[in-house]
Amino acid sequence: MRLRSKPVLCNYYVTYRCNAKCSFCDIWERPSPYIMLPDVEQNLRDLKRLGVQVIDFTGGEPLLHRQIDQMLGMAHDMGFITTLTTNAMLYPKLAERLKGKVDMLHFSLDSADKEEHDKGRGVACYDFVMESIRVARELGEHPDILFTVFRHNLHQLEEVYQNIILPNKLVLILNPAFGYNEVETGEQLTEEELRYLSDFGKRKQVYLNQGFVQLRLDGGNKTAKPVCKAASTTLVISPENELVLPCYHLGTKGFPINSGLYELYRSQEVEELKRLEGRLPACEGCTINCYMQPSFAVELNKYFWKALPSTLKYNYLKGTWKRLI
Template sequence: MVLFRRKPLLLHYYVTTACQLRCSFCNIPEGSAQTANINEVFYNLKTARRLGARFVDFTGGEPLLFGPLPEALRYANKLGFVTSVTTNGLLLEKRAPELAGLISLPRLSLDGSEAVHDHIRGKASYQAVLAGLAACRRYRIPADIIFTLSAENRNDITHVYEVARAHGAILILDPAFSYFSNPDHRELDVLIREWASRPFVYVNRAFLRLRNRGGNSIREPVCKAVRAAIVIHPNNELLLPCFHHATTRLSLANGLESVWNSAERKGALLQEGRIPACAACTINCYMDPSFCYSMDAYFGLSLYSKIRYAFDKWIR
């Protein structure tokens, strides 16, 4: 494989670990809630852009619980970032007016019909998602719907697809992390492949190929998380190699650039995708940018998937 990109592509900024929900596939809210300092966010955004990052995903937790999110988005846009925010929707109707025009790729989570969605999310939230979708249309926020597929909701894809089409949204199919002990059955991948050919459905075919091959191999790793993604925790730490398998936490008190060029980070780079926790990993938010670093079949499949998404989103 020939590496043709060496700078980071994506900044995963965890602005808070707080969340109002307790989803069956997520363990992020289990610890004490922490929230980022907006001045540190500004500084890290500027440095990450200088290091080469082109995309910033404001995540959590629930990112809409982060009060100064509009200010962070506004500054990210000023720096030239492509911005994304994925929300559970509980606060979207309320905050839509102040977010309008600030998010390049807004995404809203919906996991099934009302009973199924509310069960998976651990709280009644289905109606809030629908209200949030309506608010997005009202304020011209081009929201997509993320459907986190698991054995629990596999029969609800049609329902969520119909909701997405009714609101002019793309349906993004995203299998639940096997990291969280969710079933990772082959039949789910068959189902995803069946839906991948439909219009207004986004599936990264490179990710499907990786899953079909058993996930990341620590002998020949596909994952490039250490070089591809800058992962920042709300308490102003760089996490290596990623949020979910962090073995190293480096304080950013002396600046992101010095930490990015540090011996600790270079050491993590040598072990990129090779530590035991990386074996069979299929965490899409790190695999997706990893596909952009090597001229191989994964790159081609990922590029095709994104071109198809752009066609459905802006042209079809």
């Protein structure tokens, strides 16, 4: 049973450019412009009309955009919940400008070992994460640590939790790695490892959407009966100011917005693509977290019930529920 017909989230790609070269991501290889502030302002108005509640300013590395603070401030003032994930290399320099504008600020950290983390990211950024934690806390901000989980770094969870999360009173977000296109993410977590991850996610100050674990145990999205509702729950806007469907990772078509996002999203051509969400050949077995999270929130099924306790836990820890009232 469908609980909500309106989209929940906008993944707003401010640029595909990045100052890191993560081994599990190919976005930094793409040429890219930067989004334009007047387009953002118009699109935010249309996103509000469409019922979107959360704006994720993403990339690439979103802090590369020189007007990122203005965009975040604009979205925040309009009542959206704002979220941003960064490798933290630029955060200490921009922290004052970003203060109070990001509801969910995530610093990427995949290991307590500096060399291991920097190797995976393709650039020396571990020290920037540590510095960013200090700066953010001094400013009264409440950042999270986003830990992308692979088989090779699963053993690092305990040390990150004990030595970084608890002493700094942070939230640890567990992000199981997912494959897409030709990007190599290594061997998938075994059933035993997934259950370990599930148990870890029940600790205090830890967030893991338990629906992610269940979906992986079930073998991912099934095109015959899709759980993915990417196109109807999430709008993806590219740096070229195009609406990308059905999603960024598997996107096959970009529609120029031309100051008409509201009408475009409700057009017949887009509606036809929305009806194919989760049913395309590339959707078989998909476990892409950023589309499953909103998908689990709008359909009353076992994934909804699996995800609900962890989602409530995170929103309680962060206080974001107050902005939805």
